[in-house]
Amino acid sequence: MDGGGRLARSLTTRRPRSNPKPAADFGGRLLPARSSARSRHEMSQLPLRDDSTPKLILQIERRLPRRFGIAATVALLIGTLGFGVIKGGHLAKVNEALSDTRNAFANAAGFRITSLSINGRKQLSQEEVLAIGGVNGRSSLLFLNAADVRDKLKASPWIADATVLKLYPGRLSIEIKERKAFALWQQGGRMSVIAEDGAVLEPFVASRFTNLPLVVGKGAQTHARDFLALLAQYPQIKPDVKAVIYVGERRWNLRMNSGLDIRLPEHGVANALTTLTKLDKEEKLLSRDITAIDMRLPDRLTVRLSEEAGKARDELFKKSKRKGTDA
Incomplete structure (x- = not known):
């Protein structure tokens, strides 16, 4: 207290300001401590963006919509997945799986094919028609494309036309117009069933086509209809014909059941068949022991005897010669 009875210092006790304890780094060295207020001030002064960023990039970022990066990432993943599907050859399987899925929903909704009618088929079975058209037990009427089914049916060589209706x-x-099996065509060691217009219907494997006429040679399939129609006008010859052979894409040979070859001319085929019919009727030419008849020249007919007939003729000629010598 002073002389007046007053305290010489304040009643409020001030704590001595202690120096902040230096902080140590990870290496054990002491680092000078900074006040929290100063640290907050310095942090508030940090720049939010690097000033070195090009302006063009900044403008692009401002104009891009929000969440563009997420959308771009999703698009990249989808694109990568699609590329892998295509590159790996799985696109058809994926499409089939998607088609089966949507058809399953449609069938469950009441669009299952419950009634089926196929008209006009003769050679093809119902299962073959449906398989050609791409219709199966999983197909739904809702997602069935009638135009696609019709195009697939018409693409078959057996089907000339088709109509598909969804009710x-x-x-x-389904109504189809089939091509008729017309003949068997042999070329290059292969035999096929052909229609009248020469279209190849299928390889010859079924026994039901064994009664069809046989045509042989390059180009025979497109010219057989006209020639066989002409041959049908000569009933004395046609039943004995085993095959007709197109030679050099110019003329025809007849191969008879007996093995006899008849070489027809390039022109005047009808006259040659008329002459052949007359000779067979009058002289039984086709029943003789001969292997070939050559009618290619218009003014003559040449025959080739079989080996046995040739020997018999030679013996007969020798006997005739001896008799002439003795006389």
Whole structure:
């Protein structure tokens, strides 16, 4: 207290300001401590963006919509997945799986094919028609493309035309016009069933086509209709014909059941067949022991005897010669 009875210092006790304890780094060295207020001030002064960023990039970032990066990432993943599917050859399987899925939903919704009619088929079975058209037990009437089914049917060599109708909710009607099996065509060691216009219907494997006429040679399939129609006008010859052979894409040979070859001319085929019919009727030419008849020249007919007939003729000629000598 002073002389007046007053305290010489304040009643409030001030704590001595202690120096902040230096901080140590990870190496054991002491680092000078900074006040928290100063640290907050310095942090508030840090730049939010690097000033070295090009302006063009900044403008692009401002103009891009929000969440563009997420959308771009998703698009990249989808594109990568699609590329892998295509590159790996799995696209057809993926499409088939998607088609089966949507057809399953449509069938569950009441669009299952419950009634089916196929008209006009003769050679093809119902299962073959459906397989050609791409219709199976998983198909739904809702997602069935009638135009695609029709195009697939018409692409078959057996089917000349087709009509496909969808009758909701579950009826499918198919009408086809089949090509007729006309002949068997042999070329290069292969035998096929052909239609009248020469279209190849299928390889010859079924026994039901064994009664069809046989045509042989390059180009024979497109010229057989006209020649066989002409041959049908000569009933004395046609039943004994085993095959007709197109030679050099110019003329025809007849191969008879007996093995006899008849070489027809390039022109005047009808006259040659008329002459052949007359000779067979009058002289039984086709029943004789001969292997070939050459009618290629218009003013003559040449025959080739079989080996046995040739020997018999030579013996007969020798006997005739001896008799002439004795006389």
